[in-house]
Amino acid sequence: MENFYQILTIAGVLLYWLTLGAVAVRVVIKRRTIGVSFSWLLVIYFLPFIGIGAYLLFGELHLGKSRATRSKAMFRPYGQWFAKLYQHPQHQPHCQSHYGVSISQLCDSQLAIPSLSGNNLILQNTPEQILNSIIADIDAAKESIIMEFYIWHPGGKADNVAQALISAALRGVKIKLLLDAAGSRQFFKSKWPSQLRSHGIQVVGALAVSPLRMFFRRLDLRLHRKIVVIDNTIGYTGSMNLIDPRYFKQTQGVGQWIDVMVRITGPVVPIVSAVSAWDWEVETNQRELPQQPIDNPVLPSATSLVQVIPSGPGMPEEVIHQVLLQSLYEARRKIVITTPYFVPSENLLDALATAAHRGVDVNIIIPRKNDSTMVKWASRSFFGELLKAGVKIHQFNGGLLHTKSVMIDDEHCLIGTVNMDMRSLWLNFELTLAVDDIVFAAKLAQLQQQYIDNAEQLNLARWQNRALYKRFIEHVFYLFSPLL
Template sequence: MDQLTQIIAVLGVFLYWLILGAVATRIVIKRRSIGVSFSWLLIIYFLPFVGVFAYMLFGELHLGKARSSRSKAMYEPYGKWFSTLYSHNSHQPDKQSDYAASISKLCDSQLNIPSLTSNELELQHTPEQILHAIINDINHAKTTINMEFYIWHPGGLADEVAKALISAANRGVKVNLLLDAAGSRQFFKSEWPKAMKKSDINVVQALIVSPIRMFFRRMDLRLHRKIVVIDNHIGYTGSMNLVDPKYFKQGDGVGEWIDMMVRITGPVVPVINTVSAWDWEVETNERLLPAFPDKAQCTDTSSLVQAIPSGPGMPEEVIHQVLLQSLYQAQKKIVITTPYFVPSEQLLDALVTASLRGVEVNIIIPRRNDSTMVKWASSSFFSELLAANVNIYQFNDGLLHTKSVLIDDEHCLIGTVNMDMRSLWLNFELTLAVDDIKFATKLKGLLQTYMDNSDRLSHDEWQKRPMYRRVIEQVFYLFSPLL
């Protein structure tokens, strides 16, 4: 019996090391960034069994067999829809700045989605302003309302949005609501889904989380987009979830969440609607491709906009590439706002290099964060940034959740993307590249109010932090590529 036990033990150890070697080989041949590969190798070798199991669940971008098959079948019809936009009268490459032209060429080759002018943008930055505007537009909807959010949390003005949707559905408006199952779990536990379905609102959970599904699809893959499209004519996107901050995460000790959204009219709205239709079809197998935009007229207040979606089924790293291109092109000033700052090696190098070549680089992040892991990982980059004279501002008046990049006070990126690995490589996201000095000036004013309510981190003060903090930072730095 002892000999049999020994044989079983030896075979078990051999089998484990065989699996370990296979997983390690898989990590290496995937040819991801060195940091990502190194972090996963650390996990699988230093956390026996747990590390291998974690990699099987979270290590690769598995969308699921059914969704993957649908996505492949969708390439051709959606590609044709986007290609038609190149003949639209709002596609005017000659009106692009050099900055916009390089971003547009990148998106042409990667996404086959053109930049479009003749868009009217309104920057909204208070919860009351944003939610009341959405409610007002819902109340005037005539045919369709398509909405998708990572988080819908009941309470306050969010409930007023729900009531407006039910009222719209009762008067004959077709309402489709797609919500991430994990982010909106409180909504799905409330009475609202049942009430909405009674009014024939299509309420769908995206990427449902369950013990069984975790073996067939990566569980931390999330629908992170925030989109509202009304009558294929009015659109919203930005950083804000469908929440009233006064009723959301009040017990986390980080203050109210601070966000912004952009209200849009013009030819880019059907593009955003098509991105939403893509997500809807991936989840439901129902095609909702919208009508093409009407002929547009450019005015003195029009903005040139490039819509940039990302996520499974779309070209990898496209938003990461756009971010890098934007930073490389900066000549005078960069202002970044993000709640979760865990940059890739390439983004860190681009920021440091920009500062060293004389560009004023400002990064605004919340002083208090709802993610302890991200807080420590983020801090691990401060020394290198401060040594290169990058300005780091810590926002004091709540959890700054706005995601934006402003280049030379003239061009900007705004949307749902955090500057971390999860947003850049994993989740379904949406960013707008806006080439319009007038709009950029408005964004500049908002970002200045953020900086006015922040404390600038001093390099000398940072160097005085205790040793235990440095040790914790370095531990989280090793795993930062996975956050």
């Protein structure tokens, strides 16, 4: 019997090391960035069993067999829909600035989605303005409403939005809600899903989380887009979830969330709607592509040339990462970035430092207090290198700054749902607008300056004198930053 247990022990140890070796080989042959591979190797070797389990659950981008199969079948019809846009009269690449040309060419190559001019963009930056505007547009809706959010949290004006949707449904408006199952879990526990469905509104939870699904799909893959499309003519996207900040995460000590949304009219609205249609079909297997944008006369105020950039599973890998890098490379005078979660890739870190070295005024605005402890410490691990390069880091004091924006030379901007971290850049379903419009850029630049005015700029000398225990914690989280 003793020999049997010895053999069993040896077999178990051998099996463990064979499994460990197999997972390590898998990490290496996936050919991701060295930092990501190194972080996973640390996890699986220094956290026995737990590390292997973590990699099997979270290490690779598994969309799930049924969703992956549907996505592959969708490439051709959606590709044909987007290809028709190249014949639209508002596809005017010759009107682009030199900033927009490189981004547009990159998106033509990677996504085959053209930029279109003749749009009108309104920047909205207070919860009251955003929610009241959405409610007003819902009240005026005649045919259809599509809403897609990572978080819908009940309470306050968010409930007013739900009530407005019920009123619209009673008028005969067709309404679809696609909400991330994890991000909107409080909504799905509330009275609203049953009330909305009882009035004929389709409410679908995307990427449902359950113990069984963990073996077939990566659990932390999330639908992070924020989209509203009304009658295929009015669109919204930006950083704000469907929440009233007065009723959301009030016990975390970070203050109210500070967000923006962009209200859009013009030919790019159907493109945003098509992105949402993609998500709806991946989740439900129901195809409802929108009508192509109509060739309406362009209003004098509709001057924005906009590139819609979806990213995430089913889209070309690293597309938003490449767009961000290209934007930083194009900068000649000034870069301003706002992001709640700052955990850049090695390439982005190098691009920011290099821009500062060549004389570009580089500014990064982040919240002083963060709702993610891991991100807070990982983020701080990059500050020293950036400060030494001359990058200005501003810590915002007015709440959890959740706005995601990049401004280049006060002329060209990126705005949408993408954080500057690995999760947004490589994992989640995201949406970004690249906007070529000096007037819109000026309004965003003014808002960014308001953030800076309500922030404290980090000082290199003081930063270098921070406590040793803080440096140690930063170094620990730095090792795992590629996985955050």
